[in-house]
Amino acid sequence: MGGEASLTALKAQSRLACHAARDGVGLKARAAAATRLYARLMNLRGRTVAGYLPIGSEADPRGTMRALCRDNRICVPVVTAKGAPLRFREWAPGCALETGAFGVSIPVDGGWRVPDVLIVPMLGFDAGGGRLGYGGGFYDRTLAGLRGALVVGLALEAQRMDAVPQERTDVRLPWIVTEAGVFGDETLR
Structure with a gap:
């Protein structure tokens, strides 16, 4: 039990530090991250791509989402219940939005989609692909059920950690x- 409590405390401290570091990142670095994301995904055609509508100082994938919607279906995550995987509702530029769980914007209308490509937000990351999320486990549960999907984390260098505490x-x-x-496997399927 002590080890579990220590890991929980370490993750909480790491979240605070990563959030503060992310808040301090300027516009130039944010634009460069968005440009790199688009450069890696620009050749996708006929896919269902899950982006996200950023909250606070999260790295912003919306420019990539807008560009990709010409040749792909775009959707965004919706929290439907505590402890459940995310569901994904279709999104298009200018669609009507409402505030969902945790203050996240979600489309008012649109069909439910199962993505085969996901752009994932985070608070922190490490060179081995470790991701520090917000602590609800929504993406972990979702990704565990979408094993064949192409998953792309989007972050800012200020969020890099030596090692993400892992469960x-x-x-x-x-x-x-x-x-x-780009860190990891650069090949797209």
């Missing part, structure tokens, strides 16, 4: 995009 249920990401580069 057995934490899902590592195959690659992460920041303003400094």
Whole structure:
């Protein structure tokens, strides 16, 4: 029990530090991260891509989502219940939005989709694909059920950690995009 409590405390401290570091990142680095994301995904055609509508200082994938919607279906995550995996509702630029769980914007209308490509937000990451989320486990549960999907973490270099504290249920990401580069497997399926 002591080890579990220590890991929980370490994750809480790490979340605070990563959040503060992310808040301090300037516009130039944010734009560079968004540009790198688009450069890695621009050739996708006929896919269902899950982006996200950023909250606070999260790295912003909306420019990539807008560009990809010409040749792909775009959706965003919706929290439907505590302890459940995320569901994904179709999104298009300018669609009507409402405030969902945790203050996240979600489309008012739109069909439910199962993504085969996911762009994932985070608070922190490490070079091995470790992802520090917000602590609800929503993405971990979702990714565990979408094993065949292409998963792309989007972050800023200020969020990099030496090592993300990991639990057995934490899902590592195959690659992460920041303003400094692409880390992990750079090949797209």
